[in-house]
Amino acid sequence: MFTVGNIPGVSDYNIVVKGTGDANTDENNLAAAVNTLNGWGKGTLWIDGQVILLNDKKFTAPINLKGMDSNAEIVVQSTNPAFVAAFSWNESFAYTSLTSYNISTSKRKSEYVSVSGIGYTPTEGDWVLVWDLGATISDLAPHNVGGAQGPMEIHQVCEYDSAAQRAYFSDAIIDLLNVSGKLGVIDFQENVEVRDLKFTQTTSQIDFQNALYFRKINGVTVSNIRMDRNGVGAIYASFCANVDISNVHIEGTLKNDNVYGVVAGIVNNFNFRDSVVYGTRHAFTTTAGASSGLTRFGTPLNCNISNVQVYTPSKIDSSNTKTTRVGLDTHAEGYGINFNNCTVHCMGDTSNIAAQTRSRNSVFKNCRFYGTYSTDTGNGTKGVRISGYKGLVDSCYFSGMWRPLDIIAGTATGKSNSCVIKNCTFDGSTSAAITFTEGSGHIVDSCTFKNCSALFTGSEYGDIIRITNTTGSNINHRITNCVFLKDSAKAAINAKDLTPSQIKVLGNTFIGFSYPTSSGPLGFLESGVYGQNLEKAYAFSNHYDNSSYAGRKAGQDALGNISGVTTIDFSAGTYDNKTAVLNGNLTLTASGDFAGEYYLLTSQDSTGSRTITWSNVNWNGADPQPKVTGLTTSLFQLYHTGDGSWYGLSYFNN
Numbered sequence: 225m226f227t228v229g230n231i232p233g234v235s236d237y238n239i240v241v242k243g244t245g246d247a248n249t250d251e252n253n254l255a256a257a258v259n260t261l262n263g264w265g266k267g268t269l270w271i272d273g274q275v276i277l278l279n280d281k282k283f284t285a286p287i288n289l290k291g292m293d294s295n296a297e298i299v300v301q302s303t304n305p306a307f308v309a310a311f312s313w314n315e316s317f318a319y320t321s322l323t324s325y326n327i328s329t330s331k332r333k334s335e336y337v338s339v340s341g342i343g344y345t346p347t348e349g350d351w352v353l354v355w356d357l358g359a360t361i362s363d364l365a366p367h368n369v370g371g372a373q374g375p376m377e378i379h380q381v382c383e384y385d386s387a388a389q390r391a392y393f394s395d396a397i398i399d400l401l402n403v404s405g406k407l408g409v410i411d412f413q414e415n416v417e418v419r420d421l422k423f424t425q426t427t428s429q430i431d432f433q434n435a436l437y438f439r440k441i442n443g444v445t446v447s448n449i450r451m452d453r454n455g456v457g458a459i460y461a462s463f464c465a466n467v468d469i470s471n472v473h474i475e476g477t478l479k480n481d482n483v484y485g486v487v488a489g490i491v492n493n494f495n496f497r498d499s500v501v502y503g504t505r506h507a508f509t510t511t512a513g514a515s516s517g518l519t520r521f522g523t524p525l526n527c528n529i530s531n532v533q534v535y536t537p538s539k540i541d542s543s544n545t546k547t548t549r550v551g552l553d554t555h556a557e558g559y560g561i562n563f564n565n566c567t568v569h570c571m572g573d574t575s576n577i578a579a580q581t582r583s584r585n586s587v588f589k590n591c592r593f594y595g596t597y598s599t600d601t602g603n604g605t606k607g608v609r610i611s612g613y614k615g616l617v618d619s620c621y622f623s624g625m626w627r628p629l630d631i632i633a634g635t636a637t638g639k640s641n642s643c644v645i646k647n648c649t650f651d652g653s654t655s656a657a658i659t660f661t662e663g664s665g666h667i668v669d670s671c672t673f674k675n676c677s678a679l680f681t682g683s684e685y686g687d688i689i690r691i692t693n694t695t696g697s698n699i700n701h702r703i704t705n706c707v708f709l710k711d712s713a714k715a716a717i718n719a720k721d722l723t724p725s726q727i728k729v730l731g732n733t734f735i736g737f738s739y740p741t742s743s744g745p746l747g748f749l750e751s752g753v754y755g756q757n758l759e760k761a762y763a764f765s766n767h768y769d770n771s772s773y774a775g776r777k778a779g780q781d782a783l784g785n786i787s788g789v790t791t792i793d794f795s796a797g798t799y800d801n802k803t804a805v806l807n808g809n810l811t812l813t814a815s816g817d818f819a820g821e822y823y824l825l826t827s828q829d830s831t832g833s834r835t836i837t838w839s840n841v842n843w844n845g846a847d848p849q850p851k852v853t854g855l856t857t858s859l860f861q862l863y864h865t866g867d868g869s870w871y872g873l874s875y876f877n878n
Contacts, residue, residue, distance in 0.1 A: 237267035240292065243274040247301055250276040261287045271296040271421060278302055283313045286413040286441065291420035298435075300425040300456050309437035310423060310456055313416060317439040317463060319353055319376070319514055322408030327354065329405065333396045337407060340389035344407065350381040351410045351442060351465060352391075353490070355514075355521060358403030363613050364584055365639040367556040371518030375399035377525060378410070378465055378492040395492070398523055398559050410463065412442035419447045423456045433457040433483060438464050447471050453503075462489025462513050462522075472499040474507075489513045489557075490522040495530070501551075502535040507568075509553040510561070510583065520557065527561045534568040536576045550577045554612070558583030563591055570595040570605035570625070578625075580609040582634055589618045595625035604654055606630060611662070615643040626654040628676075633662040637695055646670050654679040656690040656718070664697055670705045677713040686714030687749055691722060699726035710736030710747065717758070718749035724761035724818055725866065733767040761818040777801065780825065787834070791815050794822040794862070801825070806834035806850060813839040819866030828856040841870045848874035 239257040244250055258281045261267045268288035274297045289311055290296075300310055308315060325342040337354065339346060346352075355376035366373045379393040416438065423435045435456040438444050444467040446459060451474045461467045467488075474485050485504040488494045490513035501507035508529050513522035534551035551568040554561050561583060568578035570593070578593040588608060595605030604626025608617055611634025622628035628650050631640050640663035648671045650657040657676040660666055668689065677686045688708055691698060699722060708716040716734055719727055737747040748758040780801035783792070787808025794800050795817040802822075807829040816822060828834055833852045841847075841862060850858040859875040 237261075237264055238270060239267065240270040240272050241275055242272040243276070243297075245274075247276040247278055251278040254281055255279075258283060258287075261285065271298065273297070274299055276301055277310055279304060280307050280309055281311050282315050283311065286313070286416050288416060289418045289421070289436075291422075294420070296420060297422040297424060298456075300423065301427050303427050307433055309434035309460070311418075312434070312437035312439075314413065314440040315437060319355065319408065319463070322353060322410065324406040324408045327401060327405040327407045329397060329401050332400055333398065335396045336385075336390040336392045337397070337401070337405075338389060339391050339407075342407070344409070346381045346384040346391035348381055348383065350391075351378065351412050352381065352393075353378055353408045353410055353463070354397060354401055354405065356401040356403050356405045357516065357521070359400055359405075360519075361399050361523075363639060364556055365582060365611055365634040366518075367512070367520055367582070368518040371520065373556045374519055374521040375401060375523065376490055376513055376521040377523050378463070378490055380465070380492070395525065398525070410440060412440060412465065414441075415443040415445075416441050417445045417447075418449070419445070421448075422450045422452070424452060425454050425456050434460045434487075436460065438462075438467070440464070442466055444468065449473070451475065458484040458487050458504075460484075460487040460489070461491055461494065462511070463491075464489075464494075465492045467491055467494045469496045470498045472496075472501070474499075474501045474504060484509055487511055488524045488527050490524060491527065492525045494524060494527040496532060497528070497530045498532070500533045500535075503537060503549075505549055506553040507532065507534040507536075507551050509550075510555050510558045512555070512557050522557050524558050524561065527558065528564065529562070529566060530564040532566045534566065534578075535571060536568065536578070537571045548575045548577070550580050552579035554581045554583040554586060556582045556612075558586065560585040560587070562587045563589070565590045567592045568594070570607075575604070575606070577606045577609055579607070580611070581615055582611050584613040585615075586610070586612055587616045587618070588620055589616070590620065592621045592623075593625065593628065594623050595628075610643055611640050613639055613641055615640075617643075617645045617648060619647040621649050621651065622653070622657070623651045624653075627656065627659055628653050629658045631658075631660050631663055631666060637662060637697070639663070641665055643667070644669070648672075650674070650676055650688075653677060656687050658689045660689075660691045660698055660701065661694070662698060664700045666701045668701070668703045668706060672707045672709075673716075674709040675711045678711065686712070687718035687747075688713050688716050690718045691720055691727070693720050693722055693726075698722075701726075702728045702730070703732060704728070705731045707733045708735065708737070708747075710734075713747070715747035715749045717747065719758055720750065722750070722758075724757050727758070729758065729762040730765045731767075733769075735769045737768065757817070765820075780823070785829070786810060789813075792824065794864075803827075805829055806836070807831075809835045809837075811837040811839060812841075814841055814862055814864070814870045816864045819864050822862045822864065824860040824862065826850050826858050826860070828852060832856060838872070841872045843872050843874070848872075851876055 241253045262284045265285040272292040276299045325344045327337045360372040382394040383392040436459045438461040442465045446469040448471045485501040485507040512520035536549040536551045570576045593607040607622045607625045607628035609630045642665045644667045646669040650673045653676045676688045779799045781797040783804040785807040786804045789811045791813040793815045803825045861873040863871045
């Protein structure tokens with residue numbers, strides 16, 4: 225039944241389509257309803273009961289789509305390979321349809337563009353698209369090998385400075401538009417609501433098929449949408465602003481490869497929250513809004529994914545092939561995407577990944593990642609994988625993964641720099657809890673590691689943190705204030721071929737790592753074997769529970785008689801502190817591999833009155849001399865900056 229307007233409880237500009245059980249009748253009624261609503265340019269399509277859809281329906285106006293009650297259902301019976309979405313809004317919109325104006329900016333993170341002489345006078349509230357087909361984003365690994373990523377962003381004008389001829393935006397332009405920058409005003413349609421519907425499918429799914437597809441809308445609200453085991457596919461939005469998707473329940477898909485859950489294209493202010501997704505390739509991901517060859521364009525901005533539960537099984541049923549699934553995902557497109565209070569269950573002994581980000585400044589906060597142990601050291605569930613710049617993992621919990629957290633190169637090296645992992649708990653892993661294979665300047669702070677590297681074999685070493693410096697640039701990391709429980713692990717930190725100057729290991733607590741040196745007191749590995757350089761450099765800066773391990777600062781090496789021109793290497797031997805007997809005048813050069821404090825305790829021989837000439841130590845005043853009368857023991861405190869400079873304080877001296 226097809227009913228137009230004047231329905232009890234339903235106002236004008238509303239159409240109700242009631243399911244008849246006949247596919248052709250339902251299809252014709254849906255098509256007529258969509259045409260009528262498009263002609264009105266507004267209104268709501270109501271679904272009553274189970275309505276069969278044979279071909280995708282295209283809205284060209286801001287039409288709402290709602291279910292009359294809990295029984296409202298769209299049943300897709302299409303095998304059309306051109307099927308884009310069950311329902312779409314402005315599907316054909318493209319940035320090329322916009323009237324474009326030439327602009328340029330001279331710096332990144334600019335909050336304005338110059339509009340002097342371009343033929344556009346901004347109005348407060350204008351939504352604009354800015355892009356540059358000639359520019360590339362330099363600090364981003366592209367989605368395609370051999371491709372590039374170009375800038376394309378949506379912003380809203382908040383102020384126009386007529387004197388300076390500048391259009392100011394409500395948030396900053398992220399990337400440079402400095403080659404052939406363009407601006408186009410998007411004449412958004414306003415406010416579309418979709419709610420209270422179930423989507424099912426009885427025919428074979430098509431790759432990248434969508435249930436709902438939005439373009440050129442400001443104010444998209446999607447709520448209470450359900451897709452059971454045979455759900456249609458993604459909820460997709462691009463060239464949109466202020467999108468809110470909530471209470472979505474997706475239990476699975478018929479296909480195992482390219483059917484997604486929720487997808488953000490070029491958007492500004494996108495929220496996906498309070499939902500459950502099971503079985504899609506990605507529960508959430510980002511995508512480009514445009515492309516040219518291997519180059520993709522578009523940066524989703526202000527995206528927040530919160531309170532979403534994700535399940536990533538290896539198979540939906542016995543007919544499906546084993547396919548890697550990534551629960552929470554970003555492609556190269558994206559900036560500052562925030563995942564908050566999400567839970568991901570990586571199910572099965574597979575190569576599934578709980579979350580990965582290939583975009584910049586991604587944040588995972590207060591999230592929980594659960595996996596399954598694997599005896600296969602090369603193939604098991606993974607936690608978070610980062611191949612983007614400045615990723616942040618904060619206050620997250622990892623349990624039962626093969627590898628809980630990886631920082632990798634992705635499609636380009638040198639792009640995964642400056643990631644921070646802090647306040648996290650790693651509770652059980654087959655192999656290393658954290659692996660750095662790419663990037664510089666990573667920080668691990670205030671994390672707890674227990675029962676990690678529990679099932680290590682062969683080349684896995686049994687380390688808790690592993691740093692692989694194959695490119696020579698995987699350096700300058702800081703591991704601070706963490707707690708390492710040895711449990712079954714062999715080593716706490718495997719720094720491979722890093723030198724002590726390329727890593728800082730400070731303020732950590734190591735529990736259960738044993739002395740003697742042959743076992744590695746704090747469990748440092750260098751190039752796959754126990755190394756002493758890191759232990760010499762940093763053991764004294766950490767805490768340990770083994771009373772038999774004294775530490776580099778807890779004793780002193782006796783050098784015996786010294787005189788003449790002498791170099792003392794404070795990094796040599798067992799301890800940093802040294803004692804010596806002066807049996808002649810001494811010209812002393814201080815040496816040491818590591819920054820920090822060192823002590824030299826001197827005494828006079830029976831002749832006495834021996835002097836010291838300090839070759840390279842800077843004192844506050846005249847060079848101090850050893851005591852020659854009374855108690856002839858003097859203490860010299862030396863500090864090495866690590867860059868060749870030495871400074872000193874003296875006690876009990878002349």
